[in-house]
Amino acid sequence: MRRYCFALDLKDDETLIAEYERLHKNVWPEVLASIKESGIENMEIYRCQNRLFMIMDVSDSFSFADKAASDASNIKVRAWEALMWNFQQSLPGSKLGEKWVLMNPVFKL
Template sequence: MKRYCLGLGLQDDEELIAEYEEMHKNVWPEIKASILGSGIIDMQIYRVDTLLVMIMDTDEEFSFAHKAEMDAANPKVQEWEQLMWKYQQALPSAKPGEKWVLMDQIFALKKIAH
């Protein structure tokens, strides 16, 4: 298993943020199927103010390139992403056209069993 952490911004608008959170209470079944079909086995999104953090656990075969190809070929994913962009905004460090930005891990602590 691999774990990735990604960040993204939200529009600074309380109404839009409430709508975005509501949309994520009822994510379309096609989107869930696409996520699981790409090799993602667990996904969580957290929010503080206008910052979103996504934590993804994936199988060993997962790749961002393959996920991007799958998404580009899936009209329902494209529709969802277009709709979500109404609420989202790129982080200052994002490349042109980039939404979720891969975060660098700067600390880890793990209890070792004896």
């Protein structure tokens, strides 16, 4: 199993943040199925103010390229991602349109 961690900012608006959290209490079943089918075994998202931190534990067969291709062909995943852009904003210094930015490990005990 491998672990990846990502960061992303939400728009700094309490109403939008509350709605983002509400939507994540009932993620669409098709989106959850897509996550699991891609080889993501565990996913957690944490928030501090408007900064999000996501932990992904993936199987050895997981591929970012395969996940991206699967997402691109899944109308429900594309709709979910479009909806999420209403709440999200790219991190400073990220590429145009880039959402979750892969974080580099700094310390491990």
